[in-house]
Amino acid sequence: MTLPIYPDLHDTSVFITGGGSGIGAGLTEAFLRQGAKVAFVQRSDASEFCDAMAQSTGNRPLFTSCDITDPDAVRAAIEQAAAVHGPVQVLVNNAANDQRHTLAEVTPDFMDWALAINFKSYVFTAQAVIPAMQEMGGGAIINITSISYMMGNAGYPVYTAANSALNGLTRSLAREFGPDRIRVNALAPGWVMTPKQLEQWVTPDALAEHLKRQCLPDSLNPEDIAGGVLFLASNTSRAMTGQALVIDGGVVVTG
Structure with missing residues (x-):
């Protein structure tokens, strides 16, 4: 799959949480191929x-080992990224x-x-980056969610909440x-x-059943999500904010 090139993303300073595996790895690679500083x-x-x-891209990302549940650690990682990029x-x-x-399995500790x-x-993370975005006169924040709460599925109520x-x-x-134009x-x-989904939850029967719920017949890969994220990061979407973009092969219907 070939992703479009957004020239305004070249040399842009990008910060991604969970950017080394799963969907995040696909996002990191996609921004690197735009010439962004990731x-x-x-x-x-x-x-x-x-x-x-x-x-593979000729563009090396900056990686910091960090527990994202620790706001001080995340803030320090963002400060390091800003110092470099x-x-x-x-x-x-x-x-x-x-x-x-x-x-029934939810405990106070698990919920926390x-x-x-x-x-x-x-x-x-938003709190940490917004002051600099205000000073620069704008920026883009993309929150990756999921369609889980729209589907009404059982099996992970705190996550869907x-x-x-x-x-x-x-x-x-x-x-x-x-x-502030953010x-x-x-x-x-x-x-x-x-890889995580394939290892833990994807079975032939489960995948076949899910594909029946999609309008499109093909399963989704990380690169299918990357195009939407690049669009939301780029000035191409300069007039779009406060919205939820769904990329799910047509399982849920918005609007």
């Missing part, structure tokens, strides 16, 4: 991924954890953990910081065939 965080070591990206112009809140659970990853981290809350956060931040949008992927 920094990303995740807990696990991503040195080999950075080496591979430098070799310049103030963050595009933030992609991507890191999440869709661990399966039932309501799930909300810290899937909602709280989005709040504090956090995903729904991200839309409220997106709209409120878009309204608050629109006068655009805030959400992107909701469908079921994307990442």
Whole structure:
């Protein structure tokens, strides 16, 4: 799949959470191929991924090992990225954890953990980048959610609640910081065939059943999401904010 080139993204300072695996790895590669200056965080070591990206794109990302549930650690990583690449112009809140659970299994500690990853981290990364965006006269924040809360599925109620809350956060931040020309949008992927999904939850029967719910017959890959994120990051979408863009093969219907 060949992604379009957005010339205005060249040399743009981009910060991605969870940018070394799954959908995030696809986003990191997509921005690198635009000539952007990409920094990303995740807990696990991503040195080999950075080496591979430098070799395949000629553009090496800046990786910082970081627990995104620690606001101070995230702020420090953003400051490091700004020192190397310049103030963050595009933030992609991507890191999440869709661990399966039932309501009966939810404990206060589990709920705190799930909300810290899937909602709280989005709040504090945005808080950390917005002052510099205000000084620069604008920026773009993209919150990666999912269609999980739209489908009405059982099996991860705290995760779907956090995903729904991200839309409220997106709209409120878009309204608050629109006068600063900071655009805030959400992107909701469908079921994307990442290594984690393939290892833990994708079975032939489950995939076949899900594809029946899509309008399009093909399963989704990380690069299918990257095009939408590039569009939302680019000035091509300069008049778009407070919106939720769905890329799911046609499972849910918006509007």
